[in-house]
Amino acid sequence: MPEYITLIGREASWTLLYLMAPPILAALVVGLVVGIIQAATSVNEMTLSFVPKIVVVFLVMGLLGPLMLDRCRVLFGLVFERIAGMAF
Numbered sequence: 001m002p003e004y005i006t007l008i009g010r011e012a013s014w015t016l017l018y019l020m021a022p023p024i025l026a027a028l029v030v031g032l033v034v035g036i037i038q039a040a041t042s043v044n045e046m047t048l049s050f051v052p053k054i055v056v057v058f059l060v061m062g063l064l065g066p067l068m069l070d071r072c073r074v075l076f077g078l079v080f081e082r083i084a085g086m087a088f
Contacts, residue, residue: 004082015075019068026060027053 034049061068 004086008079008082011075011078015071018071022064023057023060026056030056 030052031049034052038044038048
């Protein structure tokens with residue numbers, strides 16, 4: 001029983017990392033680029049960095065959505081398989 005829990009916990013952690021890394025890295029890169037442009041032009045508008053980040057995050061999630069859903073399907077399949085295996 002504890003091995004099921006650690007296996008599912010490990011897979012859930014890897015799935016979370018797999019799902020969140022691309023949008024977060026894309027937002028980080030866009031924020032860095034916008035910050036460099038703002039520093040070079042001396043434009044310090046706070047809202048200027050939010051719009052490109054939101055657009056890029058939505059684009060990344062739209063492009064990688066099928067892969068993300070497939071990864072979730074694999075995790076849920078593992079969970080349901082383990083639950084079915086615990087039936088007496």
